[in-house]
Amino acid sequence: MEAKRADRPRHIYGPVPSRRLGLSLGLDIVPPKICTLDCVYCQIGRTTKISATRGDFLDIQIVLDELKQVLGEGVHADYITIGGSGEPTLNVRLGELIDGIRELTPIPVAIITNGTLLYRADVRAECAKADLVVPSLDAAAADVFRAVNRPVVDISIEKLVSGLVEFRREFTGQLWLEVFLIKGVNTAPEQIAELKVHIDRIRPDKVQLNSAVRPAAEEGIAPIEAAELEVIARQIGGPCEIVGAAPSAESDRHVQRTAADVLSMLKRRPCSVEDICTGLAINPHEALKHIAALEAREEIVSERRGDTTYYLHRSR
Numbered sequence: 001m002e003a004k005r006a007d008r009p010r011h012i013y014g015p016v017p018s019r020r021l022g023l024s025l026g027l028d029i030v031p032p033k034i035c036t037l038d039c040v041y042c043q044i045g046r047t048t049k050i051s052a053t054r055g056d057f058l059d060i061q062i063v064l065d066e067l068k069q070v071l072g073e074g075v076h077a078d079y080i081t082i083g084g085s086g087e088p089t090l091n092v093r094l095g096e097l098i099d100g101i102r103e104l105t106p107i108p109v110a111i112i113t114n115g116t117l118l119y120r121a122d123v124r125a126e127c128a129k130a131d132l133v134v135p136s137l138d139a140a141a142a143d144v145f146r147a148v149n150r151p152v153v154d155i156s157i158e159k160l161v162s163g164l165v166e167f168r169r170e171f172t173g174q175l176w177l178e179v180f181l182i183k184g185v186n187t188a189p190e191q192i193a194e195l196k197v198h199i200d201r202i203r204p205d206k207v208q209l210n211s212a213v214r215p216a217a218e219e220g221i222a223p224i225e226a227a228e229l230e231v232i233a234r235q236i237g238g239p240c241e242i243v244g245a246a247p248s249a250e251s252d253r254h255v256q257r258t259a260a261d262v263l264s265m266l267k268r269r270p271c272s273v274e275d276i277c278t279g280l281a282i283n284p285h286e287a288l289k290h291i292a293a294l295e296a297r298e299e300i301v302s303e304r305r306g307d308t309t310y311y312l313h314r315s316r
């Protein structure tokens with residue numbers, strides 16, 4: 001039986017290997033799962049509360065205290081990434097949180113956002129405190145936006161794009177736009193051409209093409225082959241890249257990992273044994289031991305995706 005760590009951080013996870021950010025130490029500042037969207041590809045599962053109303057969801061000082069504790073354990077990360085179990089810009093304390101992180105560490109701060117609230121000046125000002133903002137844009141047309149992202153009613157594609165354009169005008173940090181592609185839904189050449197019009201207006205520092213390498217909220221969303229992604233990347237042109245493989249962890253090997261650490265990773269997203277090994281800096285034997293314990297307690301399930309088995313938290 002696993003010993004339970006008394007004061008385990010509840011709002012910090014990882015570092016996890018991110019295909020976009022290297023080793024990412026995540027801060028989860030929105031309860032599962034409140035979001036302005038209910039994307040069909042979401043790795044967290046279905047949105048349980050769809051809302052565009054910002055809220056004061058948790059005591060930011062607790063998050064900062066947890067971060068201080070984790071950093072004090074010598075954990076290495078390439079980014080402190082604000083995101084987690086919903087849309088982080090829904091948290092009204094976002095700016096305050098970034099100010100607090102700056103006082104604790106020089107590690108760069110990233111925000112993973114769906115970008116839907118960037119039409120608001122307050123959200124833009126808070127996001128502008130970060131070093132890197134990674135918003136999403138998966139559609140150019142309203143019907144595709146509705147089909148892929150299933151937005152709350154008062155978010156339109158026009159509002160999303162104009163917010164992104166305005167934010168780019170104001171933000172001097174790095175803006176990496178993620179485009180999630182679903183075969184047969186938003187990958188036709190004419191759809192990519194329309195998307196490119198928006199991207200050219202937004203002028204991100206990078207465009208990152210992603211597809212469903214991990215199990216999604218809805219079934220039947222398959223990953224796209226590299227060759228097709230390369231054709232789309234060429235069509236978009238400019239700073240467009242296909243999101244690559246995750247790197248290896250280099251530090252925090254001395255930290256004792258438990259099945260609860262594995263479960264904490266899997267609550268956020270499905271992971272392979274390799275992801276768990278890299279994210280927690282443990283060997284496959286140790287990862288498999290924790291997986292077996294979690295499966296025996298019926299806390300996780302597995303799912304095949306191509307040649308890889310992914311492990312998912314059972315509540316997904």
Ligand code: SF4
Nearest residue numbers: 035037038039042114
């Ligand atoms: S992918 Fe992001 S924006 Fe879409 S539903 Fe999930 S948390 Fe929300």
